[in-house]
Every structure is written in C-alpha cells, then in structure tokens.
Amino acid sequence: MTISGRVWAFGDNVSADNGIIQYSQVPDLGSFDIPALKAMLFVLLDPDFPQKVGEGDIVVAGRNFGHHSHPHACVAMRESGIRACVVESTDSAFIRKGLNNGLPIVPCPGIMQIAGTGDRLEVDLVSGVARNSKTGEERRFRPYAESMLQVWRLGGLAPALKERVSAAGL
Amino acid sequence: MRRMGQSVVQKIIARAAGRETVEPGEYVTVTPDYTCCQDISWPARKRIMEQAGVTRLAHPEKLVLVVDHTTAAGMGSPYHRNHGEMRDFAEKHGANYFGPGSGLRHQVLVEQGFARPGTLVFSDEPNIASIGVVGALNIAISTEVVVTSVLNENWMVVPRPIRFTLTGRLAEGVHIRDLAQAIIRDYAETDLLSQGCIEYDGEGVAGLSLDERQTLLACTYHAGPDTALMPVDEAALAYTRSRADGRPFEVFEADADAEYAYEASFDLGALEPLVTVPPELHTVSPVGEVAGLRIDQAAIGTCANGRMDDLRAAASILRGRRIARHVTFYVTPGSREIYAQAGREGLLSILAEAGATILAPGCTTCWGYEGVLNDGEVSISTHQMNYHGRNGSRLARAYLASPITVAASALAGAIVDPRGDPALRRDAA
Numbered sequence: 131m132t133i134s135g136r137v138w139a140f141g142d143n144v145s146a147d148n149g150i151i152q153y154s155q156v157p158d159l160g161s162f163d164i165p166a167l168k169a170m171l172f173v174l175l176d177p178d179f180p181q182k183v184g185e186g187d188i189v190v191a192g193r194n195f196g197h198h199s200h201p202h203a204c205v206a207m208r209e210s211g212i213r214a215c216v217v218e219s220t221d222s223a224f225i226r227k228g229l230n231n232g233l234p235i236v237p238c239p240g241i242m243q244i245a246g247t248g249d250r251l252e253v254d255l256v257s258g259v260a261r262n263s264k265t266g267e268e269r270r271f272r273p274y275a276e277s278m279l280q281v282w283r284l285g286g287l288a289p290a291l292k293e294r295v296s297a298a299g300l
Numbered sequence: 301m302r303r304m305g306q307s308v309v310q311k312i313i314a315r316a317a318g319r320e321t322v323e324p325g326e327y328v329t330v331t332p333d334y335t336c337c338q339d340i341s342w343p344a345r346k347r348i349m350e351q352a353g354v355t356r357l358a359h360p361e362k363l364v365l366v367v368d369h370t371t372a373a374g375m376g377s378p379y380h381r382n383h384g385e386m387r388d389f390a391e392k393h394g395a396n397y398f399g400p401g402s403g404l405r406h407q408v409l410v411e412q413g414f415a416r417p418g419t420l421v422f423s424d425e426p427n428i429a430s431i432g433v434v435g436a437l438n439i440a441i442s443t444e445v446v447v448t449s450v451l452n453e454n455w456m457v458v459p460r461p462i463r464f465t466l467t468g469r470l471a472e473g474v475h476i477r478d479l480a481q482a483i484i485r486d487y488a489e490t491d492l493l494s495q496g497c498i499e500y501d502g503e504g505v506a507g508l509s510l511d512e513r514q515t516l517l518a519c520t521y522h523a524g525p526d527t528a529l530m531p532v533d534e535a536a537l538a539y540t541r542s543r544a545d546g547r548p549f550e551v552f553e554a555d556a557d558a559e560y561a562y563e564a565s566f567d568l569g570a571l572e573p574l575v576t577v578p579p580e581l582h583t584v585s586p587v588g589e590v591a592g593l594r595i596d597q598a599a600i601g602t603c604a605n606g607r608m609d610d611l612r613a614a615a616s617i618l619r620g621r622r623i624a625r626h627v628t629f630y631v632t633p634g635s636r637e638i639y640a641q642a643g644r645e646g647l648l649s650i651l652a653e654a655g656a657t658i659l660a661p662g663c664t665t666c667w668g669y670e671g672v673l674n675d676g677e678v679s680i681s682t683h684q685m686n687y688h689g690r691n692g693s694r695l696a697r698a699y700l701a702s703p704i705t706v707a708a709s710a711l712a713g714a715i716v717d718p719r720g721d722p723a724l725r726r727d728a729a
Contacts, residue, residue, distance in 0.1 A: 193490075
C-alpha cells in the first residue's frame with residue numbers, strides 16, 4: 131500500500147513543540163483542541179501553511195525533525211490532512227507519537243536531495259522506498275515492521291489495541 | 301558470517317527479543333520486564349484499555365503504577381480521582397501501586413528493585429533513563445504503555461550505540477548537572493545522538509556517586525538520544541543486590557569489538573557552573589553571564605536532582621544561613637526513602653531553617669503543579685524544562701542550573717556563581 135501525495139518541504143531542526151506547532155500556545159493541554167492545533171501548523175516557518183495544506187499531503191524535512199515532542203504536533207499534522215512525514219532524521223519517540231495517531235514518520239537519509247515543495251512523492255512503508263513521482267528518483271529507508279504496519283492500517287494505537295486484544299482473548 | 305560485536309544496549313534488547321544479536325536501527329518486537337506509568341495521563345490510558353475491551357492483563361505483576369505528578373491533590377484539583385482509579389485498577393488486576401508521596405517513578409523503580417542490570421523497562425517518560433544507573437534500560441513509549449501492560453510485548457527501534465567517555469573529577473562548586481547542561485547545549489540542535497543510546501564509561505564515571513550518575517542519565521534525553529546507560533560497577537552491583545530481593549538480573553558488558561555510531565570524551569575537571577537560559581534547553585551560558593539577575597523563586601528536586609547528594613549539596617551551602625527575604629524556595633526529595641534519610645541526616649532542618657519549603661516527594665514544581673510563577677517572575681531551579689508557560693505564566697522566565705548554583709542563588713536573591721562561596725571552602729577543609 132503506497133502513500134502518494136503533494137510535498138511540503140522544511141529544513142533541519144524543526145522542533146515539534148516550537149516549529150511544527152507552538153506547544154506553549156496550545157489553549158488546553160489536557161485535550162486536543164483541533165481547530166487551534168490546525169491553525170498553528172508550521173506557521174512559524176510558513177505563515178500561510180494552514181490555508182495551503184490539504185488532504186493527502188506529505189511533509190519532507192531535514193535532520194532532527196520533531197525533537198522535544200508532545201503528541202499534539204502529530205495530531206495537528208494528521209488533522210490537517212498530512213498522511214506521512216519523510217525526514218532525514220528524527221527521534222524514536224516522535225515516530226511512536228506519529229504512528230499512534232495514524233501518521234507514519236520515517237527517517238529516510240537523502241530524502242531532501244530528491245524531493246522539494248511542490249513535488250509528488252510515493253512512500254511505500256512495506257518495501258521501504260520513497261520515490262519522486264516526476265523524476266523517478268528514489269531513496270530507501272528501513273521498512274516498518276508488521277506490528278507497526280498493523281497500527282498504521284488500523285488508524286492508530288487505540289483501534290490496533292482493540293484488534294489485538296480481541297485476537298488474544300484478553 | 302562474522303558475528304557483529306554487540307554493545308550493552310544491543311545485548312539487553314536481544315535478550316528481550318529472544319535473539320542472539322540485534323542491529324542498530326532495526327525494528328524488533330520485545331517482551332519488557334516492566335511497564336511503568338504515572339498518574340496524570342492515567343485516565344486517558346485507562347480509557348483506551350476500556351475501549352479496547354480489556355478485561356485482564358497478560359502479566360499484571362510487571363505493571364508499576366506510581367502517583368508522582370499530582371502528589372498534593374488538594375481541594376479543587378481533579379487529580380484525587382486519578383489516585384483512586386489507579387489504586388483500584390492495581391488492586392483489581394494485581395498490579396504494583398505506589399501512591400502519593402512514594403516518590404518519582406525514576407526513584408521507585410530503582411529503590412524497589414524493579415530496575416536491575418539487564419532489565420528492559422517500557423515507561424511513559426524518557427527521563428526514566430536514570431534507571432540506567434543499575435544497567436536497566438528505559439525505553440519511553442508514551443501512550444503505548446497500555447500495549448505492553450496488556451499484551452506483554454511491543455515493537456521498538458534498536459538504538460544506535462553511542463559511547464561517551466568521562467575523565468577527571470568535578471571542581472569545587474561544579475556539579476554533574478553542569479555536564480548534563482553542557483551536553484544538551486552541544487548536541488540538542490544536531491542529530492548526532494538521534495535514535496541512540498549513550499553508554500557512559502571511563503574513569504570519570506567511577507568517581508561519580510550513584511546519585512550523580514542518575515542526574516546525568518535523567519537529563520540525557522534532552523540532548524537527543526532515546527536513552528542512556530551507565531556501566532554496572534561494584535557500587536551499582538552492591539546497590540542492586542540490596543534491592544533485588546532475590547529477583548534475577550544479568551550484567552551485560554559490551555563486546556571488545558562493539559561498534560559505536562558516535563563517540564566523544566568529556567573532562568569533568570574542565571567544567572564550570574552553567575545556567576540554561578529560557579525558553580530553550582540548548583541555550584546555556586556560563587553562570588557569570590547571567591549572574592546578578594534577581595530571582596523570585598528557587599527550586600531543588602525533580603528526577604534530575606532530588607537525591608541525597610543534591611540535598612546534601614544544597615544543605616552544605618545553606619547550613620546556618622538564611623535565603624533572601626524575597627525568594628520562595630522549594631525543595632522536593634525524590635522519594636519517601638530520600639525524605640526520611642534527609643531527615644535522619646539533619647538536612648531537612650538545615651533547609652527549613654534556611655527558609656526552604658519542603659514538599660512531598662513527587663514532580664511538584666517541575667511542571668508547575670506547585671510553586672506556580674506569575675507574570676514577569678524569574679525562577680532558577682533544577683527542573684528539566686524551561687519553555688514559556690512550563691511553570692505557570694508564559695511571561696515568567698525559568699532558568700535551570702545545578703543544586704549548588706540554585707542554593708547559592710536562593711541565598712543571594714539573584715543568580716550567582718557558587719564557586720568561592722565560603723561554605724564550599726568550609727566543607728573542603
């Protein structure tokens with residue numbers, strides 16, 4: 131199953147809490163205020179981003195993407211229509227927070243060399259390939275394990291747990 | 301095929317995965333020894349389990365529930381309900397429960413002997429890497445604590461092994477916390493440590509107490525890695541034996557041909573007192589550059605600096621002296637055991653007589669649950685975070701430093717360089 135979409139590219143060191151969103155400006159940390167989160171998505175880097183982003187888009191970014199994260203950044207991206215993040219590097223906690231919210235985030239060294247804003251990218255989590263639809267250039271990444279793919283296919287942690295609990299008879 | 305040399309983190313994960321070896325970057329399924337959760341996010345975790353139709357846990361004895369974020373659930377606070385819900389859940393399922401005042405998860409895990417050499421702990425916080433002091437591996441998985449609680453397994457990424465070698469000894473007035481802040485300054489804005497596990501070693505480690513090692517481990521995540529470990533030496537082993545209560549453990553050492561993705565060396569003797577300037581963690585200044593800034597609040601505690609050595613350091617500065625009149629000073633022992641020991645050593649009375657407010661063991665001021673800051677107020681503390689709004693008002697400013705610098709600043713009423721304080725010389729003599 132391939133994710134295909136329009137690319138928005140960002141640079142290095144985009145922090146989750148002070149870059150993807152502004153955690154200190156989230157009105158209520160105890161719940162996800164979706165309109166507020168969507169309105170602050172990437173505005174520190176691109177003030178019009180919330181108006182431009184759309185369903186099925188893909189974020190491409192440089193090194194150290196999403197460090198110091200709370201899950202709010204992932205919820206903001208998913209609710210704004212973003213379906214994958216393909217980045218030079220990120221931390222494991224952010225991969226988890228993304229996947230748990232149904233948003234795959236993959237470290238893929240070299241991605242910035244083959245994809246920029248406006249390109250179309252195809253991302254195959256099973257085979258571990260990101261491909262620029264126009265130029266055909268590819269970069270490989272470590273494919274998600276089957277248990278991770280299951281979480282992604284079912285849309286996040288909660289539905290995936292329900293499925294597994296039912297299968298395990300717990 | 302040549303067997304690749306394995307570092308300590310790889311060996312711990314290989315054991316938990318039932319494998320001979322694992323490769324850095326690999327996604328593997330592992331069975332943890334324990335899963336540890338806190339109170340503030342418990343209702344959300346419980347809701348996910350209920351929605352999934354969970355009726356029993358695969359291994360309830362592996363679940364450790366600790367009330368540490370909302371110890372003082374007073375009138376008007378919604379948190380007393382969490383305490384009750386956690387306690388009832390633990391009772392119903394046979395899980396481990398440590399109620400308000402027991403201490404931070406970081407501390408409960410080592411004191412109660414859950415964290416032992418070679419154990420893998422899935423927790424809801426990366427700073428619990430402090431359990432690496434006894435060679436236990438913390439992997440922070442946030443909401444997925446429900447997965448491991450229920451199913452007794454989960455996926456993880458094998459971290460890239462990183463080696464940090466410590467040499468030398470800390471100078472007077474300098475604390476291991478200063479090294480933690482220097483590492484964050486140098487690495488947080490890079491990806492050199494990303495998806496890594498720092499394995500500390502070197503003669504510098506041998507000169508550090510177990511408390512000091514936990515300070516460094518608890519802060520390391522903010523520099524970028526997933527987790528961190530210390531070598532299990534005689535001191536760590538003796539502590540483990542006193543806590544394990546017969547439960548098994550296995551000490552792993554890195555193979556001589558283990559490969560590290562990145563290596564660096566740090567001379568403890570070359571460090572100076574540092575202050576992290578808000579609102580970022582990587583903006584760190586020598587204390588001299590911010591000295592003289594008037595403070596309203598000082599706080600010592602947290603998973604970084606709530607241990608005996610931290611309280612002793614603060615008391616040695618404050619013995620027989622009185623903090624500045626305009627300063628509110630909170631001290632939070634990291635656990636009930638530390639609280640009691642600090643009492644036996646006379647530290648609590650020294651701190652109280654100096655003007656400190658001693659809080660019940662827990663996270664307290666670190667996330668603004670207690671000691672809330674007003675607009676324009678300035679604090680200096682051993683907290684872990686400093687972003688705007690962390691401790692109350694978004695217009696307050698939160699500076700971070702070692703317990704020595706914090707205690708000296710509380711005394712002066714302004715940020716000061718603790719070196720040269722007569723109390724330090726008195727102690728040295």
